[in-house]
Amino acid sequence: MAISAIKPDATDFLIASKQCEIQDLTSFLKLGQLVVAISNLIHALQRERGASNLFLGSGGQRFSDELEGISQASDDQLNGFYAALAQAREALGSDHGSSRLLSRIASALHGLSGIETLRAQVLRQEISADAATRIYIELIRVLLSVVFEAADTAADPGIAKVLVAMFNLMHGKELAGQERAAGSVGFAGRQFARALQERMTHLLEAQERCFELFCEFADEQSLALYQRCLEKPYQEPIRYLRGVARSNSNQALIRDEHTCQWFELMSSRIDDLKVVEEALEAHLHHLCAIKFAEARQALSQHEVLIRDLQKHEPHDAFVVMLSKDELAGEYEIASLANEGLSPRLGRSVLELVQNQSARLQQMNDELAEARQALEERKLLGRAKALLMKQKQMSEDEAHRLLTRIAMNEGKRLGEVAKAVISMAEMWQ
Amino acid sequence: MAISAIKPDATDFLIASKQCEIQDLTSFLKLGQLVVAISNLIHALQRERGASNLFLGSGGQRFSDELEGISQASDDQLNGFYAALAQAREALGSDHGSSRLLSRIASALHGLSGIETLRAQVLRQEISADAATRIYIELIRVLLSVVFEAADTAADPGIAKVLVAMFNLMHGKELAGQERAAGSVGFAGRQFARALQERMTHLLEAQERCFELFCEFADEQSLALYQRCLEKPYQEPIRYLRGVARSNSNQALIRDEHTCQWFELMSSRIDDLKVVEEALEAHLHHLCAIKFAEARQALSQHEVLIRDLQKHEPHDAFVVMLSKDELAGEYEIASLANEGLSPRLGRSVLELVQNQSARLQQMNDELAEARQALEERKLLGRAKALLMKQKQMSEDEAHRLLTRIAMNEGKRLGEVAKAVISMAEMWQ
Incomplete structure (x- = not known):
């Protein structure tokens, strides 16, 4: 027999497969902390956006004293973000397929590097309230896209689900912030023109879609907290003012x-959403820690078991085993034993290998479910961009067109988006 | 301004994103070699399976002399596989999400570790031709699943496409090998019973699906080679004998x-498919090398450009930039410049970051297309397994049922499989 010395061992690869899972989980412990830091930073930037907006809108009369303190609070969160990033940096660098995530982080950092310039312009009133707001919106959008990519990178379905819930909650909360701003413009100006009304409608519908997805993927505790928000006394007057x-x-x-009412009611609502976000963050952290401990334990059990097996029986007693699940059950392991083999060891290793394969397959199926929610969002974004470009529509118009088609045809938004994309590709 | 010293830089992450791509490509240079080794090993095992089958079928009369040489040739390829695995081992170990691939490799190694025992049983005629054949089929199936996972791991759409083509070609060739064996049983026994006829039909249909997908994803040259096979003189007599x-x-x-005719005609066909496989392998290797060189070059260009930018302008001249593509075009970079900013440097870095993001997005879209082919196969496998378990069908029966429904309802096989899976989940 001419098998050379380099012959690798099945059990090595089995252990490597486990170790790979552990490495993924380690990355997510760190990514989880990055997401928490982003959540806090976004919350601070939302406040800064609101204050800058009121400062500029009032010709420098209002919020001039508070602005510095609010910016300082943002800087604290910015430092937290940078620290989390430094922690996550190493874990991200070696990961397969994290180039998109890294590229999003680069965008975010680039945006954030201009924040001092922006603040100076705001203080000198050299920028319009509208332009400043849009820059803050863009900054937050880029930060949210980091969370989106983190969710898309998760290999563990449990963690992926929490991250999908998290992204949607954060995004919903940001849309609520934009709704607060749009409403403030209308109430302060004592009128809602057609375009502003449409924007309000769009922001409300988009929020609802986000919160639906949050509810689909959140853990029980965060969900209960969110449902309590829905019964809060501010909900009714908010509904009235929207009307x-x-x-x-x-x-x-x-x-x-x-x-004033609108601003305060919406602010209470947004603060409550932040509390839900924190509950979800705690859950994410807890989940990562549990998964990590489980994987570690499973690995050491595997190692012990394999050492044990190797001690008791020599290598050439291994037998080829069929994986029952993939054949029509006509060929069982027993039949090999009947043919005079002693498959004890073979069976033990086989079982380990098969368990690992089956577990990973199961995980993959669950993951596909969580990813579908992300996939739909990507499709929607692309369909909107295409409509905006080819039909010169605004984002709101594009969104409304898609939801109208979906409603009329009784289809999912994702399906309509997909159809629009394939049509657009044909036009080109 | 209270930003601490740990503040990370956008350009660092931009470069890390590029490096991450390069690391992925390095893994695939090695994985490509592993796939080549698997292709050769499978071809050798297919010959060994045929020879063992004839040896056992003839009560040890035929092929007794050749068997040793044929096993030796398999061992040579086995060594090649082990060597490629040792090479790929390091690249795989640190990759995010490669736990499934590692677990498949563990299964393959476990299966292969029993080959000596199997050969000894064959030589002593202690195993039936049928049982031996099924073990070889299973060994090859596990090896193919390694190629499948490799395709599923590819982050580069070009490489993913070639690997999808490769997997389907290899799988189609293996099904052709099984068709050769099934046909040999029928012609030698001078009858095709109903079950054997159904198996032949199933093997032919499954081959056709594989070759369709191969054609969809293969490069031009391999495709041309494959099309030349379709015009070979053995095609007509094979069609007659199938009839x-x-x-x-x-x-x-x-x-x-x-x-004899059937065996020889099918063997010529299989040998020609191996030649196509080799062309595709050469293409894969070439593609990996090109992509790798491109990524390396892009990285060094980025590095030079970034060093240049950093030299010429201090950090605080950066401005927040909006990514045009995601807003309704209403807010252009120009408007920021009009507001008194000098966004030269900001724009340069922004363009780099945006180009990288757009490229990765584009790649992701293309990748989704290649992955759909894999996804459909996974769905089909699960649907068949469910039917086999819940309705006590054989794999052939399950496959035929699914294709019949697809034909009747004018749907894709993947859609039918998906529907069956969701129905099965409701029954449970």
Whole structure:
């Protein structure tokens, strides 16, 4: 027999497969902390955006004293983000397929590197309230895209699900922030023009889709917290004020006190969403720690078992085993034993290998489910971009067109988006 | 300004994103060699399977002299496989998400470790021709699953496509080998019973699906080689003999010389498929090398450009930039410049970051296409397994049922499989 000395061993690869899982989980312990830091940073930037907006809108009268403290709070969170990034950096560098995530981080860092310039412009009132707001929106969007990619990178279905829930909650909360801003403009100006009404509608619908997905993937505790938000006393007046904004006779319905009311009600709502976000973060951290401990334990059990097996029986007693699940059950392991083999050791290693394969397959199936939610969002984004480019639509218009088609045809938004994309490809 | 010293730089992450791509490509240079080694090993095992089958079928009369040489040739390829594995081992170990691939390799190694025992049983005629054949089929199936996972791991769409083509070609060739064996049984026994006819039909249909997918994803040169196979003189007599096997009056139609003819014609066909496989392997190797060189070059260009940028302008001249593509075009970079900023440097880095993001997005879209082919196969496998378990069908029966439904309803096989899976989940 001419098998040379380099012959590798099945059990080595079995252990390597386990170690690879552990390495993935280690990365996610760190990525989890990065997501927490991003969540805090976004919350701070949302406040800074609001304050800058009011400062610029009031011609420098309001919030001039608070602005410095608010920026300082953002900087604290920025430091937290940088620290988490330094921690995650190493874990990310060697990971297969994390180039997209790294590239998103580069975008975020590039955006954040201009924040001092932006603040100086705001203080000197050299930028319009509108332009400043849009830059903050863009900064937050880029930060959210880092969370999106992190969710897309997760190899463990449990962690992927929490990250999908997290991304959607964060995104929903950001849309709520934008709704607060849009409503403030309308109530303060005592009218909602058609375009502003459409924007409000779009922001509300997009929020609802985010929170639906959050509910689909969140853990029980975060879900319970979120449901408690839905019963809070601010929900009813918010609904009323949205109705005012939507109404054709909104100019007649708007009262002086609405501006302040709207801002405060929506702020309470957003703060509550932040609390849900924190619960979800705690859950993510807990989950990563548990999975990590489990994987570690499974690995050491495997190692012990394999050492044991290797001690008791020489190598050439291994037998070829069929994996029952893939054949029609007509050829069982027993039949090999009947043919005079002693498959004890072979069976033990086989069982380990098969268990690992089956577990990974199961994980892959569950993962596919969580990823579908991300996939739909990607499709939606591409379909909107195509409509915006080819039909000169605004994002709101594109979104409304897609949801209208979906409603009329009783299809999922993702399906409609897919159809639009394939049509657009044909036009080109 | 209270940003601490740990502040990370956008350009670092941009470079890390590029490096990550390079690392992926390095892994695939090695994985490519592993796939070549598997292709050669499978070809050798297919010959060994045929020879063992004839040896056992003839009660040890035929092929007794050749068997040792044929096993020796397999051992040579086995050594090649072990060597490629040792090479790939390191590249695989650190990759995110390669646990499934490692676990498949463990299965393959475990199977191969029993080959000496199997050969000894064959030589002593202690195993039936049928049982030995099934073990070889299983060994080859496990080796093919390594190629499948390798294709599923590829992050580069070009490489993923070639690997999808490769897997389907290898699988089609293996099914052709099984068809050769099944046909040999029928012609030698001078009859094709109903079950054997169904098996032949299943093997032919499954081959056709494999070759369709191969054609969809192969490069031009391999495709041209494959198309030349379709015009070879053995195609017509193979079609005739398949017709004989399918015919209700096959017993009357079978001639003595058909056994030899069938085996030789199918062998020529299989040898030609191996040549196509080799062309595809050469293409894969070439492609990996090109991609690797390109990525290396892009990285060094990026590094030079970034060093240049950093030299010429201090950090705080960076400005926040909006990514145009994601907004409705209403807010252009130009508008920022109009507001008194000098975004030269900001724009340069932004362009690099955006190019990288756009490229990765584009790659992801293309990758999704290649992966769909793999996804459909996974769905099909699960649907068949469910039918086999819940309805006590054989694999052939399950496959036929699914294809019949697909044909009747004018749907893709993948869609039918998906529907069967969701139904099965409801039954449970």
